[in-house]
Amino acid sequence: MRSAKKSIPLHLSVAVLLLLTIGLSQAEVPPSVYYAASNPCRNDAYPLVDKGTLIVCDKTQQPTLAFDPKSGRIESLGKPHRMGVQVPLQPSPRIGGRTAATSQVLVWETHGPGDDSDLWLQRIQAQERRGLDVGPGDQHHPVSSGPWIAWVDRGNIKLWNTQTDEKEIIKTKTGFHAPPTIHGNTACWEFRHIDDIDLRCSNGYHLDRPGHQTHPLLLDNLLLFRENGRLMGIETRLPSP
Amino acid sequence: MMGLVVGLILLFAAAGMGQHLLQPKHRHQPEAFLYAVAAGLLAWGLFGLALGVVAGVSEKLCLAIAGLSILGWARPTVRLSPIWILPFSAAAILLSPSVWDVFGPIVGTDERYLHIGLPLQFLKEGALLGGPLHPNGSRPLTLQLAYAIGLSTPWKSAAAGLHWWLSVSCLALVIRMGHDFFGKHGVGLIAAATLALSTTILQEAGSAGSDLPAALAVLLTLNAALRQHHRATALCAGLALSLKYTTAAPLLGIWLLMPGDWRTRLRAATLCLLAVAPWWLRNIAENLHPLFPFAGWSEPSMAFQFVEKYGMGRTAIDFVLLPWRMIVEANPASFTFLGRLHPYALLLLLPFPLVLKQVRFRPWLAASVAGLIGWAAGPHWLRYLIPTLPILVLTGAAIAYPLARSRFTMGLLGLGLIVGGASGLKGYTWPGHATRKPSAGDQAIAFCNRVLGPDDRVAMLFAWRSSDLEAKQILGSVEDHNPTRHFLLANAGREVDALVQAGATHALVRNTRFLPKTYGFLGTDQFTREFRNPVRQLQDNLIMQADLLFRSHTHSVYRLPKPD
Numbered sequence: 056m057r058s059a060k061k062s063i064p065l066h067l068s069v070a071v072l073l074l075l076t077i078g079l080s081q082a083e084v085p086p087s088v089y090y091a092a093s094n095p096c097r098n099d100a101y102p103l104v105d106k107g108t109l110i111v112c113d114k115t116q117q118p119t120l121a122f123d124p125k126s127g128r129i130e131s132l133g134k135p136h137r138m139g140v141q142v143p144l145q146p147s148p149r150i151g152g153r154t155a156a157t158s159q160v161l162v163w164e165t166h167g168p169g170d171d172s173d174l175w176l177q178r179i180q181a182q183e184r185r186g187l188d189v190g191p192g193d194q195h196h197p198v199s200s201g202p203w204i205a206w207v208d209r210g211n212i213k214l215w216n217t218q219t220d221e222k223e224i225i226k227t228k229t230g231f232h233a234p235p236t237i238h239g240n241t242a243c244w245e246f247r248h249i250d251d252i253d254l255r256c257s258n259g260y261h262l263d264r265p266g267h268q269t270h271p272l273l274l275d276n277l278l279l280f281r282e283n284g285r286l287m288g289i290e291t292r293l294p295s296p
Numbered sequence: 297m298m299g300l301v302v303g304l305i306l307l308f309a310a311a312g313m314g315q316h317l318l319q320p321k322h323r324h325q326p327e328a329f330l331y332a333v334a335a336g337l338l339a340w341g342l343f344g345l346a347l348g349v350v351a352g353v354s355e356k357l358c359l360a361i362a363g364l365s366i367l368g369w370a371r372p373t374v375r376l377s378p379i380w381i382l383p384f385s386a387a388a389i390l391l392s393p394s395v396w397d398v399f400g401p402i403v404g405t406d407e408r409y410l411h412i413g414l415p416l417q418f419l420k421e422g423a424l425l426g427g428p429l430h431p432n433g434s435r436p437l438t439l440q441l442a443y444a445i446g447l448s449t450p451w452k453s454a455a456a457g458l459h460w461w462l463s464v465s466c467l468a469l470v471i472r473m474g475h476d477f478f479g480k481h482g483v484g485l486i487a488a489a490t491l492a493l494s495t496t497i498l499q500e501a502g503s504a505g506s507d508l509p510a511a512l513a514v515l516l517t518l519n520a521a522l523r524q525h526h527r528a529t530a531l532c533a534g535l536a537l538s539l540k541y542t543t544a545a546p547l548l549g550i551w552l553l554m555p556g557d558w559r560t561r562l563r564a565a566t567l568c569l570l571a572v573a574p575w576w577l578r579n580i581a582e583n584l585h586p587l588f589p590f591a592g593w594s595e596p597s598m599a600f601q602f603v604e605k606y607g608m609g610r611t612a613i614d615f616v617l618l619p620w621r622m623i624v625e626a627n628p629a630s631f632t633f634l635g636r637l638h639p640y641a642l643l644l645l646l647p648f649p650l651v652l653k654q655v656r657f658r659p660w661l662a663a664s665v666a667g668l669i670g671w672a673a674g675p676h677w678l679r680y681l682i683p684t685l686p687i688l689v690l691t692g693a694a695i696a697y698p699l700a701r702s703r704f705t706m707g708l709l710g711l712g713l714i715v716g717g718a719s720g721l722k723g724y725t726w727p728g729h730a731t732r733k734p735s736a737g738d739q740a741i742a743f744c745n746r747v748l749g750p751d752d753r754v755a756m757l758f759a760w761r762s763s764d765l766e767a768k769q770i771l772g773s774v775e776d777h778n779p780t781r782h783f784l785l786a787n788a789g790r791e792v793d794a795l796v797q798a799g800a801t802h803a804l805v806r807n808t809r810f811l812p813k814t815y816g817f818l819g820t821d822q823f824t825r826e827f828r829n830p831v832r833q834l835q836d837n838l839i840m841q842a843d844l845l846f847r848s849h850t851h852s853v854y855r856l857p858k859p860d
Contacts, residue, residue: 097849119381150746150846151846
């Protein structure tokens with residue numbers, strides 16, 4: 056997926072530090088730390104976390120950089136990042152739909168009746184293929200972290216440990232925009248507040264700031280999100296998955 | 297192939313009806329067939345308007361109109377003269393590279409949102425559409441109703457096929473008029489070749505558009521005016537205006553210097569305006585400005601077009617340099633002139649002063665100059681010059697041809713035509729080529745076509761590709777996405793509620809960023825108010841009230857809330 060890493064040019068480091076400074080200057084909730092380490096991305100799926108690495112976009116809006124929020128270090132991937140491996144799935148994945156995988160299962164969105172979406176599951180080591188959640192309404196936005204899979208079913212978040220078969224449901228109203236994010240069985244999601252979008256987490260953490268905070272991403276103890284097109288982040292304390 | 301055959305049948309069907317509208321004494325003129333085509337297209341438009349208001353629009357009605365029109369040949373009144381064999385053959389050969397586009401996918405922006413997109417919407421909704429939710433439908437729809445007939449057949453490419461035959465007719469008439477008015481086939485052939493060896497013409501010919509049919513109508517008007525076929529003059533001018541308002545400029549030139557007294561001219565002008573008036577009356581009856589959407593947006597008022605966006609400037613020196621720049625600086629891949637012409641389109645202007653005092657050239661010069669001035673006053677895209685271009689090059693060729701008296705100068709003229717052709721066609725690509733690259737929004741359109749049903753209605757916001765979307769639609773685009781921006785400005789703060797109220801179940805949104813440098817002629821406040829704010833407020837409203845179903849880097853699809 057990633058090509059040989061190259062050392063980062065000086066001007067890029069300066070640009071990142073500048074963006075970081077801008078982000079820090081906007082911090083309003085001490086002792087939180089906010090980052091602004093990515094240019095807006097041409098592909099809305101980015102920035103994203105892939106196998107523990109945060110992929111961000113360069114000034115041409117392409118996802119060609121790997122960013123470590125702790126050290127502030129940026130490395131060039133050498134070429135634009137590509138998501139996942141395309142494998143033939145039946146029923147056909149929903150156009151533009153998401154896929155999530157653990158070591159046990161592969162889950163993908165399919166077209167339901169009308170504009171509804173459903174979720175199907177394929178066990179990786181077995182022949183089993185079945186509908187994971189195919190009821191009325193939208194079952195969509197699958198995401199994964201370790202053995203955990205989570206998705207949105209008619210606004211609620213469902214979590215499933217694919218190793219232990221443990222299941223949880225978080226009653227909420229999300230899934231209207233970007234998918235939730237999980238770190239183990241801790242989930243964060245977009246929430247419609249009175250006049251803007253804020254973030255909620257299952258460990259009780261709320262992120263309420265002026266304007267929309269969208270596209271939550273958990274990376275270790277860091278909750279990343281987008282605000283006005285910028286990638287930003289805040290430290291949270293999460294248990295190990 | 298069937299698209300081309302059905303297109304030819306439709307051309308004859310239009311003539312079948314139109315021939316009965318001509319004055320008996322003109323029915324046996326060689327050009328009577330083309331007059332009949334023009335009169336037939338005009339009649340289809342007006343008949344379609346009346347039928348659309350009373351009974352709606354459907355495939356059956358469209359096919360019935362075509363069938364009835366063909367019956368007009370049961371008692372033919374015009375003759376198909378053999379003198380057209382050479383001009384039509386030559387014109388067909390010259391435009392043959394564009395035949396491929398007739399069968400190719402619909403890729404032209406205007407074709408997608410207007411010429412094909414709109415008739416498809418009529419057929420889906422079973423009605424003529426118009427008003428603020430379908431502003432493109434409140435134009436004169438003469439051509440769109442003719443295309444609706446083509447789209448009602450099993451061969452959807454019949455609409456582009458009909459357009460191709462109208463384009464061939466235009467070039468054939470150029471060749472014929474070169475002979476009839478200037479005594480030489482060579483004059484018409486040079487003019488027709490100059491046109492066909494221009495990227496702007498060749499790219500237009502194979503897709504369903506309005507520029508070349510408008511050029512045919514203007515040329516027919518000049519032909520009829522010079523021959524003093526008064527009713528045909530008025531009908532052809534009426535057709536030209538109902539195809540494209542910008543034909544008013546060359547038509548004015550023809551009208552001012554056409555043979556005949558003022559009474560004849562006033563009669564022709566009255567009949568011409570009467571032929572377009574039903575479209576204006578329709579708008580007035582719907583409480584719209586008669587010229588809506590070109591001049592009559594309701595509050596908030598909005599400019600239909602910013603001509604400053606086009607071309608290379610609008611200072612006095614820019615206008616002086618315009619004829620040079622429109623040839624030398626033009627590039628089909630650039631939005632500056634968006635096209636390319638054969639250099640003869642400029643060179644043939646040079647001998648114009650030689651004939652200023654010749655009476656027989658006056659109507660030709662008047663139409664050419666008025667057309668050029670009209671074009672220069674409007675947006676400087678080269679295709680907007682097409683309605684005047686045949687007269688312009690025909691006039692230039694008629695002046696230049698006799699100057700080439702020796703074999704050497706004649707050879708030079710021919711060599712210039714060929715070498716200039718290589719320049720005029722530089723960068724030409726078949727727009728409908730099957731191996732075309734994927735275009736913006738392919739995936740979003742595929743998504744909509746997969747998930748939406750007959751009860752759904754999509755609000756096209758900042759999106760052009762009406763003809764590709766199978767679902768019913770509202771809004772869409774023209775110019776600077778005016779329908780979308782006007783709707784959003786008129787409903788600021790309640791955008792989603794207003795869309796739901798207008799019947800939309802979903803929204804297809806192009807992820808638009810208006811660039812300040814494109815609108816540098818506007819003040820910052822106006823730019824922010826009219827361009828930036830509608831986009832931002834729509835995004836805010838959608839994220840708060842709608843469900844995002846699909847997103848690519850160019851388009852998003854939302855499910856709107858159910859009406860209360």
